Amino acid sequence: KIAISTSVTILPTLFSVKAMAPNYSIATNDENGTLLPSTSTDETIQKTIEFAAAAKQKQLSLSIPHPSVYRRSFDQGSQAAIIRSLRAAGVKFIRFATVDAYNTIRCKTVPLAQLSSQRRTTQASHPLSNPVSIAEICFAGLPSSADVPSAPNLSSRNVLTLQPDFSSLRILPYASKTAMVMCTAHDQQSQDLSPLCTRGLLKRVLHSAKEDLGIEFSVGAELEFLLYRENKDGVMQPVDMSTFGNATMLNEQEDFISTLYDQLEQQDIPIELIHSESAPGQLEVVLSYSDDILQLADDVVYARETVTNVAKQHGMKAVFLPKTSMMTAGNGSHLHFSFREVGSHHRNAFSDPSQTTGISRKGEAFIEGLLDHLPSLLSLSIPTVNSFRRVGPGCWTGHKLGWSTEDKESPVRVCIDLNTQQASNVELKLSDATANIYLELAAILAAGMEGIKDEKVLRPMMNDESNNYALPLPQSLHESLVSLKKDELLLSILGDELSTAYIAVRELEARTETSLEEEVSAALNRA
Numbered sequence: 328k329i330a331i332s333t334s335v336t337i338l339p340t341l342f343s344v345k346a347m348a349p350n351y352s353i354a355t356n357d358e359n360g361t362l363l364p365s366t367s368t369d370e371t372i373q374k375t376i377e378f379a380a381a382a383k384q385k386q387l388s389l390s391i392p393h394p395s396v397y398r399r400s401f402d403q404g405s406q407a408a409i410i411r412s413l414r415a416a417g418v419k420f421i422r423f424a425t426v427d428a429y430n431t432i433r434c435k436t437v438p439l440a441q442l443s444s445q446r447r448t449t450q451a452s453h454p455l456s457n458p459v460s461i462a463e464i465c466f467a468g469l470p471s472s473a474d475v476p477s478a479p480n481l482s483s484r485n486v487l488t489l490q491p492d493f494s495s496l497r498i499l500p501y502a503s504k505t506a507m508v509m510c511t512a513h514d515q516q517s518q519d520l521s522p523l524c525t526r527g528l529l530k531r532v533l534h535s536a537k538e539d540l541g542i543e544f545s546v547g548a549e550l551e552f553l554l555y556r557e558n559k560d561g562v563m564q565p566v567d568m569s570t571f572g573n574a575t576m577l578n579e580q581e582d583f584i585s586t587l588y589d590q591l592e593q594q595d596i597p598i599e600l601i602h603s604e605s606a607p608g609q610l611e612v613v614l615s616y617s618d619d620i621l622q623l624a625d626d627v628v629y630a631r632e633t634v635t636n637v638a639k640q641h642g643m644k645a646v647f648l649p650k651t652s653m654m655t656a657g658n659g660s661h662l663h664f665s666f667r668e669v670g671s672h673h674r675n676a677f678s679d680p681s682q683t684t685g686i687s688r689k690g691e692a693f694i695e696g697l698l699d700h701l702p703s704l705l706s707l708s709i710p711t712v713n714s715f716r717r718v719g720p721g722c723w724t725g726h727k728l729g730w731s732t733e734d735k736e737s738p739v740r741v742c743i744d745l746n747t748q749q750a751s752n753v754e755l756k757l758s759d760a761t762a763n764i765y766l767e768l769a770a771i772l773a774a775g776m777e778g779i780k781d782e783k784v785l786r787p788m789m790n791d792e793s794n795n796y797a798l799p800l801p802q803s804l805h806e807s808l809v810s811l812k813k814d815e816l817l818l819s820i821l822g823d824e825l826s827t828a829y830i831a832v833r834e835l836e837a838r839t840e841t842s843l844e845e846e847v848s849a850a851l852n853r854a
Contacts, residue, residue, distance in 0.1 A: 371473035389773070389780055391535045391820065394520030394527060406455045409493060410443050413506055413782045416498060422507040423489045426628060428467040428525060428829050429710075430763045435459040435489075436505070450714050451657040457488040457513075466512055466523040467828035470836055471761075471847070477835050480829035487512040487521050495625045497842075500590035509625050522822040525765040526624070532769045532820070533620055535727050536776055537669055542676065544772060546623050547599075547663035547752070550760070552634055553651060554580065555644045555851060563851050565608025566643060576603035576610060583641045587612070590633050596626045605656035605723075616663065616671065617750075620768065627660075627764045635854060644854035647760035649709065650716035651847050657717030659724065660760045662768070663742065664775070665752040666693070678750045684785070685732075685750040686741065691785035694730055694753055696778020697739060697771065698786065701728060701757075702800060703814035704774060706807035708758040708767045710833060712840045717759065724756050727784070727797035729789035737789060738800065766821075773820045804837045 413421065421442065424434035437458055463485040468478035476483070489510035496508040512524035520527040524635065536542050554566045569575035577584065584601060591598055597615035604611045614630065617623040631647060640643035650657040665677040666689070679687035686694070697704070718724045725738025732741045732750070744751040757765060777783075789797055801807040808830055811817060818826050841849075 336735070338353075339587070355732040364817075382445070384663075386420070389535050389539050391531050391773075394522055394524070394531070403742045406491065409455065411438060411806055414443070415598055416506075417504060418498060418506045419454070419504045420506070422499075422505055423491055423510050424507055425461070425489055425510050425512055426525065426765060427465060427469065427764055428766060428825065429469070429471040429525070429832065430761055431469075431471050432628065432632070433461055433465050434507070455491060455493075457490060457518075457846060460488045460515060462488045462703065463487050463521070463523065466521070467825055468832065472836070477832045479831055480824060480827045481523075485620075486515050487523070488515050488518075489513075490518075492526075494622070497594045497629055499632075500593045501633065501640065507629075509628070522824045523828070525763050525769070525825075528820070528825075529624060529765040529769040530621060532772050532776075533753070536772065537665075540776060540779055541669045542666045542779070543618065543669055544620055545616055545618050545675075545752075545770065546620050546666060548614045548623060548627050548764075549659070549663075550612045550614065550627070550630060550634070551604055551647075551658040551660065551663040552610060552760075553646045553658065554610060554638060554641060555646060555854075563644065565606070568607045569603050571603065571605040572736075573603050576608070577601075580610070583637065583643070584610075587634060587637045590637060591630060592631065594629055596630055603712050605745050606651075606658075607655060609656065609658070617663070619668075620772075624764045624768055631760060633757060635676075638854070644851055646765035646847075646850050648846060648850040649714045649759040649761060649842065651715065651850070652844065657722065657724075658759060659717070659756060659763075660758050660759050660762070661754055661756050662771070663752045663754045664693070664771070665690075677752060680749055684788070685743075686785075688782075689755070689779050690750070692781070692783045693775035694739060694741075694778070695783040695785045696775045696781070697753070697755070698728060698730060699778065700770075700814060700817060701738065702807060702810040703817050704767075704770055705757055705801055706787070706804065706811045706833060707770045707817075708755065709807075710760050710804065711761045712804050712837060713843070713846050714759050714761055715801075715845065718757065718800070718802075726800055727789070729797045731789045732818075734789070756760055770817055770820060771851070773816065777816055804833065808833055808837065 357654035364621055370492050419439055420436045420438045421439060422434050424432055431523045442455065462483045464476055464481040464483050467485065468481035469475050470477055475710060490513050491508040493508060493511045496506055498506045509526060511527045512521040513519060536544060555563045556566050558562055567575050567579060588598060598612060599615040602611055603609065614626055634645045647658055664674055665678050676687055677690040678685065682690060719726050725736055729737060730739040730741065731737035733743055734740060738757045740754040740756060741750050742752050742754055755771060801810060812830060821829065
């Protein structure tokens, strides 16, 4: 919007140029509300042209908000109500949690009584606003295998506070005296959102999608895991030798499945489907498709914790390790994506039956953006040495760069709705439980968003003939990290601080590769 006036002054109570265009002004107001005039008509026209060009550029660019934009306000009354409600539910402890870049949950527990007593003092009348702090290096500087500082740009000197998002608060059914809440990490002094906070990064990407592209995403997640039990000789082995879709697992583990379902339901985590998978003792739990991406990511974290703890209650161990045997199928964590136009009342904008592919122009552009960055994305979505053991011909993961419709050997698979027979979403199969769900979602969505912004044209679909000419995907964690270091978009999304630390730690893990047997043993010990 452009306002041009022949008057030297404009009463600020009647009209404001800045109110109409807060990011662009042809002329500016002085401290008295006087609009400073242009010196000539030609200058005004030139500024108008420059303004329009800048506005167009802004409309087409991705502007991920600076972390300082996100500051939470939380009034004292709400905090008191939460504390009282938790006490009434029998909760004694609140666990304040975050997920580091390498998918380790970092948390601290505060007794509810301590928070209640703090609330009554003038020094800490808002005890839930900044309840705990964790050293900055814990967010991106420590590998998942051990607390050994491995990022050259991070140290233990700086501390970040955890600010809870109480929309994620859950009472844990497997630890019923404890509630857990997911947090964002903030600078201790300025309270700015830390660039190391992956949950905050996902929030910023989703904000950009809505504000810059006018779209909102929907995401679904599949969780695969193996159930182990100790045999009479004290050896851990899969609970059965069933195969894909077999009823044996469902029958023999009905008590486990029922308890798991009940505990997920108590945490408001909706389940769409449960079935046995291809490997011995393997089960898949499909979370319901969600329009709330941040909550879906939280649900993935809570669901994996619940699976692990319910398995223990039933005398078993649940293992999410991507590959436990080179002779059997691995564990994935497939993700599904679609989107809708803002204000469209949930109409799926990914689908378009009038197109040859059945996919909308924006949907095609999203897929192409994903494919353009897929070699680099693998360092975030299958980010361990073990992850790449799961990838290869015949593994139903895809190993070449391309897409297809309903082809389980394609890494990027367009799915058809069973009822409408129309394209409903796109699935990324190269994802597993070793990835930080917030970080990988942020990177995947940003790659697709760039495709939409640039109106990229989707490459032809892979088929039996073209598949022979498709480029191979990275064969190892090292190769995917090499690609990431050249990917300007993903490096800019992660930011210098997070990307530097992440690459350094993952490169260390790639250099210290262990055997598959050692990986399985470590996974069982942690389960």
